[in-house]
Amino acid sequence: MAEKRRFMTLGRHIEEGEREHPGATGDFSGLLSDISIAVKLIWREVNKAGLINILGSANRTNESGDEVKKLDQFANETIRKAMDHQGHLCVMASEESNGLIKIPDRYQKGKYVLVFDPLDGSSNIDANVSIGSIFGIFRRVTPSGPGAVEDCLQPGYKMVAAAYVIYGSSTIFVYCTGEGVHGFTLDPSVGEFLLSHKSMRIPKRGRTYSINEGYYSRWEDGIKEYLRYIKEDDPSTGRPYSSRYIGSLVADFHRNLLYGGIFMYPCDKLHPNGKLRLLYEVAPLAFIVEHAGGRASDGVKRILATKPESLHQRTPVFMGSEEDVMEAERFLSGVAAFEST
Numbered sequence: 001m002a003e004k005r006r007f008m009t010l011g012r013h014i015e016e017g018e019r020e021h022p023g024a025t026g027d028f029s030g031l032l033s034d035i036s037i038a039v040k041l042i043w044r045e046v047n048k049a050g051l052i053n054i055l056g057s058a059n060r061t062n063e064s065g066d067e068v069k070k071l072d073q074f075a076n077e078t079i080r081k082a083m084d085h086q087g088h089l090c091v092m093a094s095e096e097s098n099g100l101i102k103i104p105d106r107y108q109k110g111k112y113v114l115v116f117d118p119l120d121g122s123s124n125i126d127a128n129v130s131i132g133s134i135f136g137i138f139r140r141v142t143p144s145g146p147g148a149v150e151d152c153l154q155p156g157y158k159m160v161a162a163a164y165v166i167y168g169s170s171t172i173f174v175y176c177t178g179e180g181v182h183g184f185t186l187d188p189s190v191g192e193f194l195l196s197h198k199s200m201r202i203p204k205r206g207r208t209y210s211i212n213e214g215y216y217s218r219w220e221d222g223i224k225e226y227l228r229y230i231k232e233d234d235p236s237t238g239r240p241y242s243s244r245y246i247g248s249l250v251a252d253f254h255r256n257l258l259y260g261g262i263f264m265y266p267c268d269k270l271h272p273n274g275k276l277r278l279l280y281e282v283a284p285l286a287f288i289v290e291h292a293g294g295r296a297s298d299g300v301k302r303i304l305a306t307k308p309e310s311l312h313q314r315t316p317v318f319m320g321s322e323e324d325v326m327e328a329e330r331f332l333s334g335v336a337a338f339e340s341t
């Protein structure tokens, strides 16, 4: 008889995770639940963005020099307001906030730190292409009181949890607290995230690559050699790979997590440190992909071992199926190009 399908809500999954840690205070679970509420509020606006005056530009740029969309601003404010008074956090940092997001004096300071990209893939909003939100959670390193920048500038391996949401044909919340990667699909009829992807594992090797080939002329030779290699017609090694590039990091990442593949945003002449931000875009996804059996590096060094020196620091990134990322790294180091001649 088919196993009776238990409806496992995100809230219950978080609670069960807490029960496995006898010393847990409920603080961490409360924080994760607050994030899921903020995300539902963003989902509600994303789903009707075309009907209300929330599309288009907010007529300003952020610290990274990106044009800020109204939905970026809405998502940023929604998360800040949902998270700043529950007593779980001592400080926050966001792609859309230049400096630290301080917890107001009137609210209790908690032991966690939240870093986030409130809306990823903004350039796709008005075109109704999948977009997302990305979250990373650290324990504070300062002893007490208001959090400080050093509480945010921690290497990714110190993360206690990471999550992303993809607002697409369905809205999926994927999170990891170090015990597997689990995906939950929002059932709008009940307003609950229900477990749909238990213990996600990324295939060791994929057959797709994600990169913006428009920048080909600006890349270093190792990248060009690697792309030439995966495009060679050799079906016995699964080549050529297919190109899949949505331009929303979360959407490209989620597809590669499900099917296998490699996502690349290298540095180039215009982006000497790459385009994507280490703290709140790349490190949380690197945490998730490693816990799903994948790999994430800057081409040389493990992403999670890199300590950010500033909140909006950029990094090149190669992440996804372990064998694909290692193969790309060999081309970047020049070794593979020599071997394949």
Ligand code: AHG
Residues within 6 Å of the ligand: 066, 095, 117, 119, 120, 121, 122, 123, 212, 247, 248, 249, 250, 275
């Ligand atoms: P954000 O919308 O948060 O600024 O992120 C956009 C990022 C990321 O989502 C995507 O992978 C990348 O920008 C696409 O950059 P290009 O348009 O240069 O390919």
Ligand code: MN
Residues within 6 Å of the ligand: 117, 119, 120, 121, 249, 281
């Ligand atoms: Mn982003």
Ligand code: MN
Residues within 6 Å of the ligand: 072, 095, 117, 118, 119, 120, 121, 122
């Ligand atoms: Mn963003």
